[in-house]
Amino acid sequence: MAGPDKPRLVCVDPRDTDVARHAEVHLALKPGTNLALMHGLVRELFVNGWIDEDYIRRHTMNVEELRSTVEPWTPQEVARTCGVDAQDVRRAAEIFGTSERVLSTVLQGFYQSSQATASSCAVNNLHLLRGLIGKPGSGILQMNGQPTAQNNRECGADGDLSGFRNWENPQHVQELAQLWNVDPATIPHWRRPPTPCRSSATWSRLHPVPVGFGHQPGRVTARTAPHPRHPGQSGPVPGGAGLVPDRNRAVRRRGAAGGRVG
Known part of the structure; x- marks a missing residue:
């Protein structure tokens, strides 16, 4: 300046x-x-x-x-x-x-x-x-959010696939793997996007140096598909999304404990 x-x-x-x-x-x-x-x-x-x-x-x-x-x-x-x-x-x-x-x-x-x-x-x-x-x-x-909610996801750094690519589109996953020069199996397309509170840690273990931009919004849900490295297991993926937080239940708990509800 x-x-x-x-x-x-x-x-x-x-x-x-x-x-x-x-x-x-x-x-x-x-x-x-x-x-x-x-x-x-x-x-x-x-x-x-x-x-x-x-x-x-x-x-x-x-x-x-x-x-x-x-x-x-x-x-x-x-x-x-x-x-x-x-x-x-x-x-x-x-x-x-x-x-x-x-x-x-x-x-x-x-x-x-x-x-x-x-x-x-x-x-x-x-x-x-x-x-x-x-x-x-x-x-x-x-800049409408915290780093994990906005800025990181634009470069594919917090669990969303960059460039508005779709988790369930094999061609998108293959294209991204080629751009990043990684094995497609290392891109966690075998489940839906993780919850925001868990996504950064999960994605950083799989991809320490992601590049690109954009994101593909996804539903935050648990998925019961078999884990690729643990085929015999079902239910939420180990180390993955887990269950969707029930905000209403948390509010009810605060009310029951004497806290302010709202």
Whole structure:
């Protein structure tokens, strides 16, 4: 951030962080007003023509509905709702709307606040309106979980097969084995994906250095197929998923013990 060709940085954070101190624009909005701010930024793209009409026509839908939704959110209204300066809203939108390449990182402040899903989708909308999806040097990093829940699984490191491959598709398993240069038998496709709490340890024993990206969401269930190394055994695979946690039972136990239920 201190080099001669440093990027233009916009920080959206109520706190005075190190990132905020290096930002060209720091939008220290009131907690819980993320969506109002995002609507205001989207509106500025429409108003100033910082959108890719051809990309929008070919790759999106319902753009006029979006336009009408954000129309009330002028910089002045965003400033009143979010507690930021209207000119800073314009400056942030100008940076996003006119930069050749844009990288957005979205962290837990969005996901654990009011209207989190809509706010996160609004970040995607900004990139869609600019036609930046798939453009070199641009991207959206929606970091929506702990390392084992999100980041590791994107490279196939916690029990999910990378590249959106299917556990029960032999061709997918074979392809992945070829890419990783491993024996297909070492890829644990003989059972469904493990539960999140057990997946990292199980996968790391089988594949210490996985590569790739993406994941294939799977149902978290126990499977009673024979184990490949223990054909005589059935039931949950030894060292594998085990039974699906019963959250409701855990809640009932807390209630029975005098703890708060909910």
